[in-house]
Amino acid sequence: MKEFNKKILRKTGKEIGLEFFVCIVLRACLLIIPILYSEMISFVSLSLFQKAIHILIIYIVVITIYKLFDFFRQYTYYYVYNKLYKEWTTVGMQYTYKNSIFSLSRFSSGEYLNIMNNDIDIICTFFSNSIYRIIQICELVFIFYYFFTINTALFITTLSASLIVLMFIIMCSDKVQEFNQNKKDSYDKKTSTISDIFSGIKEIKGFNIGKKINNRALLDTNKWTSDNAKYSTTYNSVNIISVYFLETLRLLLLIYGVYQISHGNMEVGILVIIYSYYQKLIDNFSLVTTLNLEYRNLKISMKRINKLFEYANEGKNNLLEVKNIEGKIEFKNILYGYRHDPVLNDFSLTLEPNKMYAITGKTGSGKTGVVDLLLKMNRQLEGQILLDGIDISTISEDSYYNLVSVARKSPFFFNCSIKDNLMILGTTEEEIINTCKELGLHDRIMSLDKGYDTIVSNENKLLSSSDRRLLAIARVLLKNSRIFLFDEIIETFDKSNRDIIIRLLKQKKKEHTILIISRDTKILKHMDKIILMDSGNLIDTGTNDELLKRSKLYSEIC
Numbered sequence: 001m002k003e004f005n006k007k008i009l010r011k012t013g014k015e016i017g018l019e020f021f022v023c024i025v026l027r028a029c030l031l032i033i034p035i036l037y038s039e040m041i042s043f044v045s046l047s048l049f050q051k052a053i054h055i056l057i058i059y060i061v062v063i064t065i066y067k068l069f070d071f072f073r074q075y076t077y078y079y080v081y082n083k084l085y086k087e088w089t090t091v092g093m094q095y096t097y098k099n100s101i102f103s104l105s106r107f108s109s110g111e112y113l114n115i116m117n118n119d120i121d122i123i124c125t126f127f128s129n130s131i132y133r134i135i136q137i138c139e140l141v142f143i144f145y146y147f148f149t150i151n152t153a154l155f156i157t158t159l160s161a162s163l164i165v166l167m168f169i170i171m172c173s174d175k176v177q178e179f180n181q182n183k184k185d186s187y188d189k190k191t192s193t194i195s196d197i198f199s200g201i202k203e204i205k206g207f208n209i210g211k212k213i214n215n216r217a218l219l220d221t222n223k224w225t226s227d228n229a230k231y232s233t234t235y236n237s238v239n240i241i242s243v244y245f246l247e248t249l250r251l252l253l254l255i256y257g258v259y260q261i262s263h264g265n266m267e268v269g270i271l272v273i274i275y276s277y278y279q280k281l282i283d284n285f286s287l288v289t290t291l292n293l294e295y296r297n298l299k300i301s302m303k304r305i306n307k308l309f310e311y312a313n314e315g316k317n318n319l320l321e322v323k324n325i326e327g328k329i330e331f332k333n334i335l336y337g338y339r340h341d342p343v344l345n346d347f348s349l350t351l352e353p354n355k356m357y358a359i360t361g362k363t364g365s366g367k368t369g370v371v372d373l374l375l376k377m378n379r380q381l382e383g384q385i386l387l388d389g390i391d392i393s394t395i396s397e398d399s400y401y402n403l404v405s406v407a408r409k410s411p412f413f414f415n416c417s418i419k420d421n422l423m424i425l426g427t428t429e430e431e432i433i434n435t436c437k438e439l440g441l442h443d444r445i446m447s448l449d450k451g452y453d454t455i456v457s458n459e460n461k462l463l464s465s466s467d468r469r470l471l472a473i474a475r476v477l478l479k480n481s482r483i484f485l486f487d488e489i490i491e492t493f494d495k496s497n498r499d500i501i502i503r504l505l506k507q508k509k510k511e512h513t514i515l516i517i518s519r520d521t522k523i524l525k526h527m528d529k530i531i532l533m534d535s536g537n538l539i540d541t542g543t544n545d546e547l548l549k550r551s552k553l554y555s556e557i558c
Contacts, residue, residue: 004309008087009127015079016131022073023135029066031139034276036062038269045268077128084124092116092305098312098397106307110191114184115308119301126298133291140284143277150270151260154253158281161249165242172238177296179231184300186224193217235293243282250278319396325388325403327353327482327513329374334383336369337536343369344380345536356505356514358524360557361533367517369536371487374515375406406485409492411472418445418463418471419452427478435477440500441470466493473501477508484514491520502526521558530554 009016036059043052092115096104107115144162148155197204197213204213257274260266329351337343344366351357359367372378373385376392385392392400413421422432432452436442444467448454454462456471463471469489476484490501502523505514509528516523524530525544532540532547532554540551547554 004091005127008084008091011087012080012083015076015083019073019076019080019128019131020135022069022076023132025069026066026073027135027139029062029069030280031142032062033059033066034273037276038272041272042267042269077132080131081124081128084127085120088120088123089116092120092308095308095312099308103310103312108188108192109195110193111188111304113195114188114191115301115304118184118187119304122294122297122301123305126294129294136284139280143281143284146273146277150274151266154256154274157249157253158278161246162281165245169238169242172234173293173296176231176235176238176293177300179227179234180293180297181300183224183227183231184304186220186227190217190220190224193220239290246278246282250275250282253278319399320390320394321399322387322390322395322403323399325482328386328388329483329513329515330384330386330389331370331373332384332386334373334380334385336366336373336378336380336383339381342381342536344373347383347536347538349531349538351513351515353513354509354511355528356509356516356526357529357531358516358518358527359531359533360517360519360524360554361539362553362557364535365533366536367533368487371406371485371515371517374483374485375404376400403481404483404485405476405479405481406487407469407472407476407489408487409469409489411468411475411489413456413468413471415457416455417450417453418456421456421471422475422478425475425479431478432474435474438477438500438504439470439474440497441467441474466497469493470497477504482512484508484512486514486516486518488517490516490523491518495522498522519557524558532557 036055040052040055040059043049043055096112104112144155144159147158193216197217204210254271254275257266257271261268261271329349331344331347331349334344334347335342336347347366347370349370359370361367373380374392376397379393387395387400387403414424419429419432423429429452433442436445445452445454448462456463456468469492472489473486476486484505490498493501506526508514516527518524521544527544529541530544530547531538532551534553539553540547542550544558548558
C-alpha cells in the first residue's frame with residue numbers, strides 16, 4: 001500500500017506543490033493579522049494615529065491577500081483531490097480486473113461499492129487535507145514559540161494543557177476507531193441488502209416475501225444507525241471536552257494577562273494577540289482530534305481497499321506476449337476446486353485447432369470449470385493448461401484475452417446503446433451490421449424505435465432474452481479471437497436461430513478453435529468431437545454416433 005501511495009502522490013506532485021504554496025500564504029496571513037491588529041491598538045493608545053492608519057492600510061492589504069488566496073484555494077484543493085480520486089479509481093479498477101472470480105467472491109456488492117466510492121473518497125480527502133494540516137501544525141509550533149518569548153509561565157501552562165488534551169484524545173482514539181469500523185461494516189451490510197432488494201425484486205414479488213426481506217433490511221438499517229450514533233457521539237464528545245478545557249484555560253489566562261497589565265508587565269496589544277492565538281490553538285487542537293480520526297479512518301479504508309490487492313494476479317515482468325497461435329489447447333492432470341471435493345480431478349484433455357468441440361455431462365460434472373480455467377477466472381491447484389504448448393499462466397493478461405472470448409447463457413451488457421456495446425470491441429459500424437444480419441438480428445434491432453441506438457441495460461426489456469443472447473454471440477464473432485467459448489447458450493435458442501448459429505460456427509472453425517458447453521443432442525450431433533464428463537472426470541470422447549453406441553451415461557444425458 002505504501003508503494004501505491006508514493007506512486008500516486010508522485011503523479012500528483014504539481015497539484016500538491018501549488019496547494020502547499022497557497023496554504024502557506026493563507027496561514028501566514030492569519031498569523032500576521034492579530035499582530036497588525038495589536039500594533040494598531042498600541043499606536044491608538046499612544047495617540048500615534050498616523051502610524052495606526054499605516055498599520056490599518058497594511059491590515060487591509062493582508063486581509064485582501066488572504067481572501068484572494070482563500071478563493072483560489074477552492075480550486076487548488078480540488079485540483080489535488082480530483083487527480084488523487086482519478087488515480088485511485090484507476091488503480092481500484094485495474095486490481096478488480098486482476099482478481100479471480102473466486103477472490104472477488106470475498107466481497108459483498110455493498111462492500112465493493114463502498115470501497116470504490118466511500119473508501120477512495122476518504123483516502124483522497126485525507127491526503128488532500130494533509131497539505132493544509134501540515135501548515136496548521138507548523139502554525140501551532142510558531143504559537144508555542146511566541147508564548148515562550150513573551151512569558152515563560154504562559155508557555156509552560158499552555159504546553160502542559162496541550163499535552164493533557166493530547167493524551168486524552170489518544171486514550172479515546174481506540175474506542176472511536178472501533179465504533180467507526182463497526183459503522184463501516186454495518187453500512188456495507190445495509191448497502192448489500194438494499195442492492196439485493198433492487199436486483200431481486202422479481203423473486204421477492206414472485207415468492208411474496210416482501211415483508212421478510214423488508215424486516216431484514218430494517219434490522220440492517222437499525223444496526224447501522226446505532227453504530228453511526230455511537231461513533232458520532234463518542235467522537236463529538238471527545239472534541240467538546242477537549243475544546244471546553246482549552247476555552248476555560250484561555251479565560252483564566254486572560255485574567256492572568258489583565259493582572260500583568262495592571263502591574264505594567266504586559267501591553268494591551270499583547271493580550272489581544274494572546275486571545276487571538278489561543279483561539280487558533282483551540283482550533284488547531286480540534287484539528288488534532290479531526291486529524292487523529294481522519295488518520296484512523298484512513299487506516300480502515302486502506303485495510304479495506306488492500307483486499308483488492310491481496311490476491312490480485314500481479315503478473316511478472318517476463319510474461320509472454322503471444323499474438324499468432326494455431327489454437328491447440330491442452331489440459332494436463334488438472335486438479336481444480338477443493339482437494340476433498342474437486343471440480344476437476346486429474347483432468348487431461350487435448351483440443352486440436354480448427355475443430356468444433358462440445359463438453360457435455362450431468363449437472364455438476366465440471367463442464368463450466370473448464371471454461372472458468374480457460375478464461376483464467378480461477379487457478380488450478382495442480383497441473384498445467386497449455387496453449388500451443390505455452391503455459392497460459394506465463395502469458396500476459398492483455399495478450400491472452402485477445403485470444404479468447406466467451407458467450408454465456410446470461411450475458412452482461414453495459415448501460416449504453418446496442419451499437420456502443422458492440423463497438424467497444426474496436427469494430428466498425430459496418431462490421432456490426434453485417435454480423436447482426438448473419439445472425440438474423442438486424443431486422444429485429446431496426447424494428448426498435450431507436451434501432452442500434454437503443455439502450456441495453458441489464459434490467460430493461462426492450463430486447464427479448466433470445467435477442468440479448470444473439471447480441472452476446474455477435475460480440476464473440478466481432479471480436480474474432482482465435483478461441484471461441486459458448487457456455488450453455490446455444491441450446492437456449494429455437495431451431496431457426498440455432499441452425500443459423502451452428503452454420504456460422506462451422507464456417508468459422510476453419511480459423512478458430514470452438515468449444516461449446518451443451519447437453520442438447522441437436523447441437524452435439526454437429527460437433528467434430530464430444531467430451532463426456534462426470535464428477536470432474538473425463539469419461540469418454542467421440543462423435544455423437546460413437547458415444548450413443550458405447551456410453552450408457554451419454555445416452556441418459558441425451
